[in-house]
Amino acid sequence: MKKYLLAFLAVAAVVLSAAAQEPVKWRTAVRMTSPTEGVVTVRAIIPEGAHLYGLSMPQGGPKATTLDFSASSGIALQGKLAASPSPVTARDEAFGCDLQWWTGRVAFTQRFRLTDPDKARANIKITYMTCNGANCMPPRTENVSAPVPPYKK
DSSP: OHHHHHHHHHHHHHHHHHHTSOOOEEEEEEEESSSSEEEEEEEEEOOTTOEEEOSOOOTTSOOOOEEEOTTOBSEEEEEEEEEESOOEEEEETTTTEEEEEEOSEEEEEEEEEESOTTTOEEEEEEEEOEEOSSOBOOOEEEEEEEEOOOOOO
16 A cells, blocks of 8 residues: 555656646747748747757657647748757657757747738647656647738838
């Protein structure tokens, strides 16, 4: 019985410390680069001591960061999502493989062209997972949204 109680307390401690981690803070900006094209920038502010996993992960690894623009209106995406800076690649002993992640801050940019200026809005569903070296938070999903402003020279 004592063995089960100790195991339960150990699991509870891990869950509680993971739940105490702060989530990533997300900031979104949209700007027009011409009368018909623009760029959405989504910035991640990652809590100190934590890392945000990359855009692709191996099978059995942590949840990759995804930015889903499918709920956007009045815009058509052009090209691929870009991240700056590039993620670090390192061995993650918790998952037993090499993984990519960011610490501190990262900016994701996505180019687009207008399809309906009157309804143009970037609606982004962000799914991500963070770890702090000792604990991982369960995957989270957040929605961010920003209107597409008119072009200004």
